[in-house]
Amino acid sequence: MTTRTGKYSDKSDIYSFGVVLLELITGKEPMDKDNDIVNWANSRIKKALKGEYEGFVDSRLQTFDHEEMYQEMYRMIFCAKACVNRLPKSRPSMRRILLALEGNLPLENLCDEKDNKLRSSTIYKGLFLMNCDILFKMLMHFLYR
Numbered sequence: 001m002t003t004r005t006g007k008y009s010d011k012s013d014i015y016s017f018g019v020v021l022l023e024l025i026t027g028k029e030p031m032d033k034d035n036d037i038v039n040w041a042n043s044r045i046k047k048a049l050k051g052e053y054e055g056f057v058d059s060r061l062q063t064f065d066h067e068e069m070y071q072e073m074y075r076m077i078f079c080a081k082a083c084v085n086r087l088p089k090s091r092p093s094m095r096r097i098l099l100a101l102e103g104n105l106p107l108e109n110l111c112d113e114k115d116n117k118l119r120s121s122t123i124y125k126g127l128f129l130m131n132c133d134i135l136f137k138m139l140m141h142f143l144y145r
Helices: 010-026 037-042 045-049 067-083 094-102 121-143
Strands: none
Touching: 010 037, 010 067, 010 094, 045 067, 067 094
C-alpha cells in the first residue's frame, strides 16, 4: 500500500506488519508472479477465521494439539486481517495489535481507537520489537514442538 501511494505513516507501517504476519502464517512470499500476498489472502481469510486452515496456514503450522494453540493462530490471522485493511484509518495501532496477540485485548476491540494514547515513537518502536519477539516465539512453538 505504501508503495502505491508513496506516503509513509504509522498506518503504512501497520500494513507492512500485516504483510509480515501473512508471510509467517502462510509461508508465502509477499509477491508471487502476478499476485501479492494481501490479494491472495483476502480471498481465503474468512475460511481461515472459521478454522479452515488448509490452503491458508503453512502446513508446518497446522499441527494444533490443544485449544490454546488454535486460539493463538486465530489471533494472528485476525490481527493480520486488521493490519492489511484497505482503509488506513481502520487499521489498529501497534499497541492494540500487541495486546491482541498476547490475548490481553478482545479481538472485537482491536480496531476501536477511541482510547489510543500511544504516540511516542520510542514506545512505538519498542512495542514493534516486542511484538516481533512474541511472533517469533509463537512460530518457534509451532515449528519446533
